[in-house]
Amino acid sequence: MAADIAGERRAPWVLLSPSLATVGLLLIIPMLFIVVYSFWLRTATGADQVGFYLDNWIEVLGDRFYRDILFQTFAIAFYTTVICAFIGYIPAYFVANTPMKSKAFLLLMLMLPFWISYIIRTMSWINILGTSGALNTLFLSIGIIDEPIQMLYNQTTVVLGLVHYLLPFMILNVYVSLDGIDKNLTEAAQSLGCTGWQAFREVTLPLSMPGLAAGSLLCFVLAAGTYITPIVLGGPRDAMFANLVFEAIVTQLNWPLGSALSLVLLALLGVLVVIYTRYLGVDQIAKSFK
Amino acid sequence: MADTENAVELQNVVKRYGEFTAVKRIDLTVPDNSFVTFLGPSGCGKTTTLRMIAGLTDITEGDLLIRGKRVNSLPIHKRNLGLVFQNYALFPHKSIFDNIAFGLKYRKTSKSDIRDKVNRALDLVQLPNVAERYPNQLSGGQQQRIALARAIVIEPDVLLLDEPLSALDANLREEMRVELKRIQRELGIATVFVTHDQSEALAMSDKLVVMNNGFVEQEGAPQDVYNNPASAFVADFLGHSNIIAGALGGPDAAFTNVNLQSGETLLTTDEQTAKANGSKDVRAVIRAEKIGLSEQDGSGDGVISIPGKIKTVDYLGQQARYFVEANGRDWQVINPIDARPHQEGADIFMHIAARNCVLLPGHQD
Numbered sequence: 001m002a003a004d005i006a007g008e009r010r011a012p013w014v015l016l017s018p019s020l021a022t023v024g025l026l027l028i029i030p031m032l033f034i035v036v037y038s039f040w041l042r043t044a045t046g047a048d049q050v051g052f053y054l055d056n057w058i059e060v061l062g063d064r065f066y067r068d069i070l071f072q073t074f075a076i077a078f079y080t081t082v083i084c085a086f087i088g089y090i091p092a093y094f095v096a097n098t099p100m101k102s103k104a105f106l107l108l109m110l111m112l113p114f115w116i117s118y119i120i121r122t123m124s125w126i127n128i129l130g131t132s133g134a135l136n137t138l139f140l141s142i143g144i145i146d147e148p149i150q151m152l153y154n155q156t157t158v159v160l161g162l163v164h165y166l167l168p169f170m171i172l173n174v175y176v177s178l179d180g181i182d183k184n185l186t187e188a189a190q191s192l193g194c195t196g197w198q199a200f201r202e203v204t205l206p207l208s209m210p211g212l213a214a215g216s217l218l219c220f221v222l223a224a225g226t227y228i229t230p231i232v233l234g235g236p237r238d239a240m241f242a243n244l245v246f247e248a249i250v251t252q253l254n255w256p257l258g259s260a261l262s263l264v265l266l267a268l269l270g271v272l273v274v275i276y277t278r279y280l281g282v283d284q285i286a287k288s289f290k
Numbered sequence: 291m292a293d294t295e296n297a298v299e300l301q302n303v304v305k306r307y308g309e310f311t312a313v314k315r316i317d318l319t320v321p322d323n324s325f326v327t328f329l330g331p332s333g334c335g336k337t338t339t340l341r342m343i344a345g346l347t348d349i350t351e352g353d354l355l356i357r358g359k360r361v362n363s364l365p366i367h368k369r370n371l372g373l374v375f376q377n378y379a380l381f382p383h384k385s386i387f388d389n390i391a392f393g394l395k396y397r398k399t400s401k402s403d404i405r406d407k408v409n410r411a412l413d414l415v416q417l418p419n420v421a422e423r424y425p426n427q428l429s430g431g432q433q434q435r436i437a438l439a440r441a442i443v444i445e446p447d448v449l450l451l452d453e454p455l456s457a458l459d460a461n462l463r464e465e466m467r468v469e470l471k472r473i474q475r476e477l478g479i480a481t482v483f484v485t486h487d488q489s490e491a492l493a494m495s496d497k498l499v500v501m502n503n504g505f506v507e508q509e510g511a512p513q514d515v516y517n518n519p520a521s522a523f524v525a526d527f528l529g530h531s532n533i534i535a536g537a538l539g540g541p542d543a544a545f546t547n548v549n550l551q552s553g554e555t556l557l558t559t560d561e562q563t564a565k566a567n568g569s570k571d572v573r574a575v576i577r578a579e580k581i582g583l584s585e586q587d588g589s590g591d592g593v594i595s596i597p598g599k600i601k602t603v604d605y606l607g608q609q610a611r612y613f614v615e616a617n618g619r620d621w622q623v624i625n626p627i628d629a630r631p632h633q634e635g636a637d638i639f640m641h642i643a644a645r646n647c648v649l650l651p652g653h654q655d
Contacts, residue, residue, distance in 0.1 A: 184379035187346055190366045191373035192444060193396030198367075202392075206383050 037259035048256060056260035066244070066261070070268070073241040076155065077223035080162040084219045085212060087163075088170035092211075093204075095171070096178035107175075110168050122161050122232045126152065153235035161229040166222055170215040177211025178204070217276055221269050241265050296358070297322050297448050297480030298343055303352035305338050312338045314504040315352070320448065321497070323478045325471070329491040330501035331527070336484045337452060339501070343482060344450050345369050357447050367396075372441030372479075376453040378433040380425040386412075386436055387421040393444035411439040414473060431462045438470070442477060449474070449481040455490060467493060488528050492516060500524050519575060522650060530578035530611075530622050535652060537570045538563060545592055545644045548574050552619040554596050557644035571652025579624040582641035583612065583632060592644040596621075600636045614640055 013020075041053040060066055095106045113121060128134045131148040139145045151157065181204060189199035227242035234240075239247075242265065249258035298320035305313040313335040320326045328336035341347040342354060345366035354362050361369060380389050390408045399407070412418050415435035425433055434454060441449060454470070455463045471494050474481050485491055491498055492512045499509040500523075508520040519525035522533050536556075539547030545557040556574055566572045582588070589595045598616030610631040612623045621640060625632075632638060 182377065182379060184375045184377060185381060187344075187366075188373060188375065188379040188440075189381070189392070190346075191344060191369075191371055192393030192440070193367050195365075195367055198396070203381060 034259045034262060037255050038263055040256040042254050042256050046253070053256075056256050059257070060260045060264055066241075066264075069239060069244060070241050070264070072155075072238075073224055073265075076158055076162070076240060077220045079159050080166060080223040081216050081219045083159065083163050084166050084170040085216055088167050088215065089174055089208075089212070092171045092174035092178055095175050096181075110171055113168055118165055119228055119232070121164065122229055125157065125161055125164070125233055129157065152233060153238070155234070155238050157233040158230050158238050158240075161233040162223045162226060165226075165229065166219045169218050169222065173215030173218065174208060174211040177208045177214075181207045213276070217273065221273070224269060225265065295322055296320060297324075297356065298482065299353075299355040299358075300339070300343075301353040301355070303339070303342065303354060304350045305335070305342060305347065306350045312504055313342070316506055318499060318506065318509070320480050320482055322480055324496040325474055325481045325483065325494055326497045326499060327483045327485060327491040327495035328499050328501055329485060329488060329527075330507075331486060334501040335504040336486075336501045340450055340452055340482060340484045343448065344371055344373055370444070370447050372444060372446035372449040374434070374437050374441050374449070374451045374454045376456050378425070378430070378437045378457075380433055380437055380440070382425050384424075385421065386417075386423050386425065386428070389425065389436060390440045390443050392440065397444060407443050408439075411443040414442070414476070415439045415469075430458055431466060434458065434466060435469070438473065442473070442479065446479070449479050451481065451483045453485055454483075455485070456487070463490075470494070492528070500527065502527070518648060519650070522573065522575075525575040525648070525650070530624060532574075532576045532578065532581075532621050533650075534574050534576075534619070536572055536574050537652075538566055538572055543592075548572065548647060548649070550574060553617045554594070556594050556642055556647045557592055558647040558649055559644050562647065562649040565649050565651065567651055569651060573650040573652055575648040575650060576621075576642055576646060577648075578611070578622040579609075580642070580646040581621065581623045581625075583614075583623055583625050583638050584641065585636075585638060587639050588641045593641050594644075595639040595641050597637065597639055600632055600634055600638055603631055603634050605631060614638060616640065 038056055039052050039054070041049040041051065041055055043049050091110075095103060095110070098106060126133065129151040130136070131150065131152075133151075135151070136145075136148040140148065185203045185207070186196075186199045189203045190196065194202060224240075225242050227240060227246050230238050230240045230243055241261070245258050245262045245265070248254045248261060296319045298318075300316050300318040303313060303316045303318075304311065316335075316339060318339075328339060330336045338347060342349050343356075345361070345364065349362050353360055356369060356371075380386075381392065384392070387408055390411055391404045394404045394407060408421065409418070412421060415438055417432055417435055417439075420428060420432065420436070425436070428436065434457075438454070451470075455466050458466060467490055483491075483494060495512050497509060498512045498515045500507045500515060502523050508515050508524045515524065516528055519528065519531070525531040525533055534550045534552060536548050536550040539549045539555065541547070542557060545559060546563045548556045548558050550556060556576075558574070587595045587597075596616050598614040598621065601613045601615050601620065604611040605627075606624075609624055609626045612625070612632065614621045614623055623640060
């Protein structure tokens with residue numbers, strides 16, 4: 001009897017073990033390495049001094065330089081998210097309201113960009129906005145401008161590149177929640193006296209908030225952790241926080257400092273996710289669907 | 291033209307989807323204060339017709355009048371209709387109070403009026419204490435009551451019900467059926483009810499409209515439609531009928547002979563023979579529950595008894611359904627059970643009274 005109960009208690013853990021092992025080996029253990037690294041010290045000779053030093057943490061948390069870049073990173077991620085939310089909602093709404101047959105095709109079109117490398121997609125903007133790119137060539141040929149304008153390598157192009165990269169994520173998330181809304185609800189609202197637009201504001205928009213919230217969170221986190229877009233489309237002063245991590249680890253081979261930097265970003269994004277789910281009531285809204 | 295006696299009037303209404311014609315020329319009225327049911331199998335056009343009245347679907351041809359006014363192109367939000375869906379369609383993110391108050395809010399009703407009206411509607415559907423709750427905290431039956439309250443609180447010109455009871459389980463459905471009818475009577479509101487459930491349709495309607503294939507097969511009071519089906523489809527769809535081709539024979543006392551193709555001769559009344567339109571070809575419709583069964587021959591006085599053998603017995607509780615074989619043909623008979631049902635294999639007489647032999651013209655469809 002007792003053995004049975006023990007076995008029953010163990011069963012879920014046995015069933016979970018493959019995923020627990022995967023998460024543990026590929027996520028938690030490497031992360032612990034990073035935590036340990038962040039307390040080591042890089043000496044002037046370039047060797048890592050094993051031990052418990054707070055030097056990296058004091059530098060990362062105390063230096064204004066890092067704080068400014070962190071702020072800039074979050075600002076860029078925020079703009080990107082807001083823009084994605086606004087321009088992603090429309091195609092999502094459109095796809096959700098197309099007949100079943102064409103829906104599959106439209107969703108496939110949404111996935112299409114993922115088949116091309118993100119770096120290639122980012123670099124394609126150089127051919128469009130560069131000094132000898134498509135836009136400048138066009139403007140020169142029709143005589144709007146006399147010499148090429150410098151459109152690339154600033155914060156705007158970084159946001160542009162990020163929106164280009166992240167828009168499908170937003171569209172898919174919003175689409176899923178829009179698709180789950182019962183069409184009868186808008187019809188009921190209209191029968192009670194709402195115009196189409198009022199029915200959208202009263203019913204569709206609030207009920208699609210979980211998708212919009214999930215898509216926004218995803219966009220924000222992915223944007224805040226990016227380092228390729230600022231390298232390709234940003235100027236020298238448009239570095240984002242992940243670029244610092246890249247710089248420290250790949251260029252300077254300073255693993256301890258890079259570890260501390262990456263943990264700062266991780267912690268901040270983690271806190272954001274917790275606040276988001278707690279206080280923006282994503283769970284609460286999701287409950288209303290049951 | 292404006293006929294204020296009718297809440298809704300459909301004049302030659304047609305609905306086409308591309309090549310497909312969902313509703314083929316319907317002429318119909320929903321009188322004031324009455325309960326009208328569209329009954330038919332799925333795909334018969336009943337829901338399309340309801341959606342056209344609601345303004346959720348465009349009308350291809352014909353005119354739709356609500357309270358005597360042509361409303362073909364009036365958008366749904368200006369029609370002042372109460373709409374109740376099969377799946378309730380309550381707003382999940384709004385409290386019960388806000389759900390019911392929704393329509394009033396768009397009618398510029400004052401806050402205190404809204405509170406009074408919502409409370410009265412909640413009383414009417416007998417759920418006075420749920421205003422603060424959310425739809426997902428109520429049972430299916432309660433949600434449907436709220437959906438009804440939300441539809442009637444705006445005092446609509448017409449109440450449109452799209453299979454509102456189909457999602458409920460059997461006992462609840464009957465309770466809601468009584469409830470719905472009570473509320474409709476109390477408010478005296480013209481109601482269009484769409485269903486594929488014949489017992490709902492028969493029990494609730496003032497006027498029954500049987501639809502099939504985009505046409506109205508028959509309309510009338512439930513009793514008239516049930517007792518005097520105008521087509522084989524109606525006879526078959528409402529209840530269980532034996533439909534047998536035959537020919538009108540000579541008169542027999544107060545009745546007329548009907549010679550069935552299967553060999554038997556039945557009697558029918560003059561009222562029925564008039565329906566043959568002068569032709570000899572007819573089809574006899576005999577309802578399964580209008581055939582009496584007993585072991586004795588009961589012929590005479592307008593009753594014909596046909597001998598047969600019971601092939602199968604379905605025990606249904608209060609009644610039993612028999613298939614009786616006579617002259618190589620299976621007759622369906624439904625009888626109340628007296629003590630215990632007749633046994634399989636028993637020799638039996640089927641008694642058919644002349645007034646229960648309803649005629650249809652022969653071979654029309």
